[in-house]
Amino acid sequence: MKLAVSGKGGVGKTTFAALLIRTLNDRGKHVLAIDADPDANLAAALGIPNADKITPIAEMKDLIFERTEARPGSIGGFFKLNPRVDDLPEALSAKLDNIKLMRLGGVQKGGSGCICPESTLLRALVTHIVLARDEVVVMDMEAGIEHLGRATASAVDKLIVVVEPGRRSIDTAEHIHKLASEIGLKTIAVVGNKIRSKKDEEFLKKHLNDFEFLGFIPYDDALIEADLDGVSPFDIDSAAKTYVSEMISILNFS
Amino acid sequence: MKLAVSGKGGVGKTTFAALLIRTLNDRGKHVLAIDADPDANLAAALGIPNADKITPIAEMKDLIFERTEARPGSIGGFFKLNPRVDDLPEALSAKLDNIKLMRLGGVQKGGSGCICPESTLLRALVTHIVLARDEVVVMDMEAGIEHLGRATASAVDKLIVVVEPGRRSIDTAEHIHKLASEIGLKTIAVVGNKIRSKKDEEFLKKHLNDFEFLGFIPYDDALIEADLDGVSPFDIDSAAKTYVSEMISILNFS
Numbered sequence: 001m002k003l004a005v006s007g008k009g010g011v012g013k014t015t016f017a018a019l020l021i022r023t024l025n026d027r028g029k030h031v032l033a034i035d036a037d038p039d040a041n042l043a044a045a046l047g048i049p050n051a052d053k054i055t056p057i058a059e060m061k062d063l064i065f066e067r068t069e070a071r072p073g074s075i076g077g078f079f080k081l082n083p084r085v086d087d088l089p090e091a092l093s094a095k096l097d098n099i100k101l102m103r104l105g106g107v108q109k110g111g112s113g114c115i116c117p118e119s120t121l122l123r124a125l126v127t128h129i130v131l132a133r134d135e136v137v138v139m140d141m142e143a144g145i146e147h148l149g150r151a152t153a154s155a156v157d158k159l160i161v162v163v164e165p166g167r168r169s170i171d172t173a174e175h176i177h178k179l180a181s182e183i184g185l186k187t188i189a190v191v192g193n194k195i196r197s198k199k200d201e202e203f204l205k206k207h208l209n210d211f212e213f214l215g216f217i218p219y220d221d222a223l224i225e226a227d228l229d230g231v232s233p234f235d236i237d238s239a240a241k242t243y244v245s246e247m248i249s250i251l252n253f254s
Numbered sequence: 255m256k257l258a259v260s261g262k263g264g265v266g267k268t269t270f271a272a273l274l275i276r277t278l279n280d281r282g283k284h285v286l287a288i289d290a291d292p293d294a295n296l297a298a299a300l301g302i303p304n305a306d307k308i309t310p311i312a313e314m315k316d317l318i319f320e321r322t323e324a325r326p327g328s329i330g331g332f333f334k335l336n337p338r339v340d341d342l343p344e345a346l347s348a349k350l351d352n353i354k355l356m357r358l359g360g361v362q363k364g365g366s367g368c369i370c371p372e373s374t375l376l377r378a379l380v381t382h383i384v385l386a387r388d389e390v391v392v393m394d395m396e397a398g399i400e401h402l403g404r405a406t407a408s409a410v411d412k413l414i415v416v417v418e419p420g421r422r423s424i425d426t427a428e429h430i431h432k433l434a435s436e437i438g439l440k441t442i443a444v445v446g447n448k449i450r451s452k453k454d455e456e457f458l459k460k461h462l463n464d465f466e467f468l469g470f471i472p473y474d475d476a477l478i479e480a481d482l483d484g485v486s487p488f489d490i491d492s493a494a495k496t497y498v499s500e501m502i503s504i505l506n507f508s
Contacts, residue, residue, distance in 0.1 A: 008263060008264065008293060009262060009263015009264045009293065009397070010262065010263045010264010010265060011264060014422075039262060039263065039397055039422070039426060040422060041421075041422060041425065044421070143263070143293055165478060165482060166478065166481050166482070167295075167298070167481050167482065167484065168268075168293070168294060168295060168481075171295070171306075172293065196475070203482055221450070224419060224420065227420050227421050227422075228419060228420070228421065228457055230421065
């Protein structure tokens with residue numbers, strides 16, 4: 001089972017991914033968790049100690065040079081388009097129980113021009129993870145599906161887009177839908193988060209009527225407090241856990 | 255006066271920028287509003303009609319070719335690094351009262367490789383806007399300062415980072431602080447948004463004690479409702495307006 005989680009920044013995507021992964025782990029699954037959003041911290045949300053100390057793959061300059069034969073930051077020139085990556089999930093992941101976590105990191109855009117060796121390595125890694133691993137894989141992605149392509153689209157069992165009651169989160173969901181269709185990824189579902197009332201639920205259903213809804217998660221101050229206290233949302237008492245657990249039943253894990 | 259607004263996705267950065275711009279407009283200022291966050295919609299938050307119909311500059315392929323002499327999406331090759339841009343703010347902005355809005359759009363990253371003509375044009379445009387315009391300029395940026403560089407840093411009067419009570423928004427603020435220091439941009443201030451209690455305020459002050467605080471804005475369901483109803487936060491009754499107005503006094507506009 002390969003799951004990708006996406007959505008606009010701030011909708012609770014990483015909180016949802018962490019609850020999903022911890023619940024699966026609780027049920028005895030081995031999960032490979034991929035943090036592919038440079039603006040999130042899945043490791044911290046999972047409750048992995050010293051989450052901030054994990055070096056993202058994109059910042060491992062020696063590894064990138066070793067595998068692609070090109071220096072990060074170099075523009076043009078030649079480098080390997082199919083670097084070896086199959087050993088990386090074992091070698092470079094942080095562990096918690098039966099969860100292995102990899103942090104991909106971001107490709108610096110700023111003033112440094114077009115950086116390609118890093119993105120080539122990340123893309124090869126994601127392709128390997130989606131196509132060749134037999135663990136349950138959960139990927140926490142940016143507001144997009146940057147690392148996925150035609151080759152990997154058919155192997156993703158479900159792309160879950162998290163939305164909140166807010167127009168931009170809906171726009172982002174539609175944008176992700178479009179990007180997904182372009183690469184042939186058709187199994188998309190939506191999770192409504194931060195639901196304050198039936199009205200919020202209806203608003204999302206009305207504006208996203210072309211999507212399958214996996215479920216809704218109520219707004220809960222306790223989730224904000226958990227974040228402020230540096231505690232995993234799975235390790236507190238919140239109704240969100242029950243709702244995510246029900247969604248996993250719908251997803252029908254073998 | 256040149257202001258840049260940044261912060262993690264979902265913290266209310268665009269709502270804040272819209273309140274800032276509309277308040278300045280209300281006081282008789284001419285404001286050039288720059289939407290530099292592909293994941294936001296500043297035009298809609300300002301209350302500009304048909305905001306979704308505004309084509310971002312990055313998607314104007316003919317313009318990009320005309321100015322840079324390179325086709326968008328092309329990799330390598332040569333193109334003008336200093337395209338003409340000084341006519342664009344007049345020619346390509348949407349108007350509301352004395353506000354001129356430009357939407358920059360995003361540079362597609364996905365599978366399309368390294369795209370440089372677009373980002374070159376955007377960067378030249380931002381440099382022009384920051385260095386050569388005499389209106390008040392407010393830029394709504396992504397969780398970073400991508401379009402700014404050493405040349406423009408000293409002309410930015412204040413980089414305002416919006417944060418909410420949440421660990422990742424603090425991490426993002428620290429990250430932006432670091433990027434800003436690297437290019438010599440030193441005039442940073444923080445605005446705390448979605449404040450539910452004195453405890454939230456203390457949390458932010460404690461974790462961002464190396465920042466100047468411009469002020470705090472209380473959590474307000476009315477702002478969510480305004481967004482759901484497609485109404486500018488400036489056109490509803492919310493305490494946020496008063497708080498933003500006070501911050502403008504601190505910023506000391508001439």
